[in-house]
Amino acid sequence: MASGAHDLDAHLQLRTDDRSLTGTLRVGPKVPAEHIDSEVFCVFLESRGVNRRKIDEEAMRAFVEEVRAGPGAEHAAIVVRGTEPRDGAKRNLDWSPQIARDIERINARKEALAEENEKGKKRPASDDEEPTNFYEQSAFIIVDAGQVLATVSPPDPGEDGEDIFGNTVPAKKSPAPAEIDPETIELTNDNKLIALARGRLVYSGVDRRIERTLRIAGDVGFETGNIDFPGPVEIEGGVRDRFVVRARGMITVRKLVEASTIESRRDIVLERGAACREAGRLIAGHTLRAGYLESADAECGQDCIVRHEITNCRVNARGMVKIPTGAIRGGTVVASRGIEASVLGSVQEPRTELLVGALGELEELIRQARTHIVETRSIIDPLVTRQKMLNSAKPGKLTAEQIESQMALDFEISEGHRRITALEEAIARLENNLRESISPVLKAGQCIHVGVVLWLPGCKATFRNELKGESTIKLDRRNKPVVDHRGETHPLSKFASVESDPRILSLPPLPGSQEADAADGQGMAA
Amino acid sequence: MRIMLIDDSKTMRNIQKSVLKQLGYTEIEEACDGQDALSKVGAFQPELCLVDWNMPNMDGLSFVKAFRQQNKTTPLIMVTTEAEKSRVIEAIKAGVNNYVVKPFTPDLLSERITETLAKCGVKA
Numbered sequence: 001m002a003s004g005a006h007d008l009d010a011h012l013q014l015r016t017d018d019r020s021l022t023g024t025l026r027v028g029p030k031v032p033a034e035h036i037d038s039e040v041f042c043v044f045l046e047s048r049g050v051n052r053r054k055i056d057e058e059a060m061r062a063f064v065e066e067v068r069a070g071p072g073a074e075h076a077a078i079v080v081r082g083t084e085p086r087d088g089a090k091r092n093l094d095w096s097p098q099i100a101r102d103i104e105r106i107n108a109r110k111e112a113l114a115e116e117n118e119k120g121k122k123r124p125a126s127d128d129e130e131p132t133n134f135y136e137q138s139a140f141i142i143v144d145a146g147q148v149l150a151t152v153s154p155p156d157p158g159e160d161g162e163d164i165f166g167n168t169v170p171a172k173k174s175p176a177p178a179e180i181d182p183e184t185i186e187l188t189n190d191n192k193l194i195a196l197a198r199g200r201l202v203y204s205g206v207d208r209r210i211e212r213t214l215r216i217a218g219d220v221g222f223e224t225g226n227i228d229f230p231g232p233v234e235i236e237g238g239v240r241d242r243f244v245v246r247a248r249g250m251i252t253v254r255k256l257v258e259a260s261t262i263e264s265r266r267d268i269v270l271e272r273g274a275a276c277r278e279a280g281r282l283i284a285g286h287t288l289r290a291g292y293l294e295s296a297d298a299e300c301g302q303d304c305i306v307r308h309e310i311t312n313c314r315v316n317a318r319g320m321v322k323i324p325t326g327a328i329r330g331g332t333v334v335a336s337r338g339i340e341a342s343v344l345g346s347v348q349e350p351r352t353e354l355l356v357g358a359l360g361e362l363e364e365l366i367r368q369a370r371t372h373i374v375e376t377r378s379i380i381d382p383l384v385t386r387q388k389m390l391n392s393a394k395p396g397k398l399t400a401e402q403i404e405s406q407m408a409l410d411f412e413i414s415e416g417h418r419r420i421t422a423l424e425e426a427i428a429r430l431e432n433n434l435r436e437s438i439s440p441v442l443k444a445g446q447c448i449h450v451g452v453v454l455w456l457p458g459c460k461a462t463f464r465n466e467l468k469g470e471s472t473i474k475l476d477r478r479n480k481p482v483v484d485h486r487g488e489t490h491p492l493s494k495f496a497s498v499e500s501d502p503r504i505l506s507l508p509p510l511p512g513s514q515e516a517d518a519a520d521g522q523g524m525a526a
Numbered sequence: 527m528r529i530m531l532i533d534d535s536k537t538m539r540n541i542q543k544s545v546l547k548q549l550g551y552t553e554i555e556e557a558c559d560g561q562d563a564l565s566k567v568g569a570f571q572p573e574l575c576l577v578d579w580n581m582p583n584m585d586g587l588s589f590v591k592a593f594r595q596q597n598k599t600t601p602l603i604m605v606t607t608e609a610e611k612s613r614v615i616e617a618i619k620a621g622v623n624n625y626v627v628k629p630f631t632p633d634l635l636s637e638r639i640t641e642t643l644a645k646c647g648v649k650a
Binding site: 407 | 535537538540541544580606607608628629630
């Protein structure tokens with residue numbers, strides 16, 4: 001049989017598909033008639049390694065009849081069939097109820113916004129008319145690390161197939177429900193998707209991941225809703241009126257911030273600036289940097305650094321306010337560690353209030369402690385008078401009630417003194433803290449205009465003359481305001497009306513400086 | 527250490543409490559007379575009592591006698607204006623361990639407490 005098979009080599013040919021799951025037998029036109037037989041063909045196929053079990057006997061019989069019926073022609077037919085593998089079914093992803101609700105909400109929001117835009121309404125006219133609150137509803141899903149995002153159907157291994165030669169054709173395993181970023185999302189053994197990071201969930205398309213930084217390609221506005229993000233936020237556009245951006249990380253805004261609220265526990269960088277029309281708030285846990293600030297209300301845990309101009313703003317910085325080549329015009333600027341600007345005020349003389357060396361919270365604590373001391377003294381002073389009177393009266397034997405009431409008096413007085421001592425110690429510590437936390441210095445590069453009012457600890461100076469050129473205003477060792485101007489130090493009263501003012505708490509001079517003052521006094525007397 | 531102050535005057539209790547706090551004692555219970563004290567000693571289990579003599583309802587001496595029937599060891603200090611020798615002896619016979627005469631200074635009270643605790647072998 002084997003030699004017979006060889007004889008047929010010239011007339012028969014086996015062709016397979018790329019996975020060898022089907023075998024096509026081709027018969028040449030000159031095949032001898034006696035060889036046109038199922039068994040002969042099967043033997044040929046076996047000689048080519050085909051597994052006998054895979055030969056489709058029905059197809060083979062039909063093929064033999066076809067060849068016999070058409071002698072002298074070429075014939076071909078599939079006569080061998082392997083077993084197709086069954087690949088694992090695709091894994092389904094079911095979002096957790098919370099995420100599913102968020103997705104539904106975001107889709108509804110998108111539809112509502114599209115409808116609004118169609119109507120030509122750019123913003124809701126009133127709450128009655130507009131059921132979707134485009135401000136409050138965010139367009140993003142924010143997740144926490146460890147949060148269960150979804151459950152995924154278990155993987156299906158499928159069933160392996162067999163080719164015509166009897167070899168295994170492996171089944172493909174279930175594909176993942178989508179591309180999952182293993183850095184930020186884990187698919188656990190119990191088929192759950194768990195967030196590995198806190199941030200924005202990217203859930204559409206084929207990609208599932210969590211972005212630790214929220215990047216917004218355009219403006220924060222009706223498309224995005226308000227933002228409240230646990231990490232840094234980068235906004236390529238601006239922030240529209242009345243919208244809120246809150247973040248635990250740094251907030252960067254490339255374009256204009258309108259009358260909106262920007263709040264970060266770290267830095268805020270406004271590359272262009274903010275024009276808040278007296279309605280916006282900027283709150284930076286650390287430093288606020290901006291191109292310019294106009295009609296804004298800004299709070300900074302550290303410095304406020306502006307490139308061009310601070311106009312008509314209320315700024316409160318626990319560090320410095322620096323605008324070395326720009327101007328501060330109008331408004332109120334408070335800086336614990338001093339102000340540095342090129343120009344202060346303007347020729348139009350708008351009232352520009354500057355407070356340097358102020359640190360409200362600490363000052364308030366010291367003021368409260370001082371008030372408590374005064375109150376305690378007002379209570380114990382009459383008691384001390386009474387005690388003195390009783391002591392000087394020297395009565396005979398005291399009754400039990402008299403003894404106890406005298407003890408109570410002594411106790412009240414000693415408690416009062418103890419409280420005063422504790423308060424005085426607390427004040428001393430607070431004053432030291434305050435001294436270390438402030439720097440009451442104002443540096444002007446070019447000019448201080450008339451209309452500028454400057455507060456330093458314990459005093460207020462209203463500029464009645466323009467002060468041109470580089471100048472540094474500070475307190476001398478006796479807490480008197482002086483100005484370094486053109487290489488000389490002058491009393492500030494030469495340029496401004498100076499009066500004592502309690503708006504910024506005045507600290508007592510340090511003991512060392514008092515001695516120096518005394519020495520100065522002696523020198524002067526001599 | 528658990529200390530009970532028994533005095534009808536809140537001011538006196540405050541004075542004693544202030545001294546005790548300065549000495550580092552913070553577990554303090556107050557009673558306004560002997561009866562009130564007897565009703566509280568079971569639950570509070572004091573390790574030292576400072577007792578005034580003259581109080582309404584049940585005076586200090588009666589309290590000491592009643593207390594000593596059930597408790598022989600807890601140190602008792604009589605804090606009182608009764609300075610006569612016979613009264614002191616009467617109190618000691620009733621079972622007090624030490625005696626502080628009003629008016630006292632914080633230092634004197636502190637000294638008496640330390641002295642009494644040492645004498646009775648109680649760890650402060």
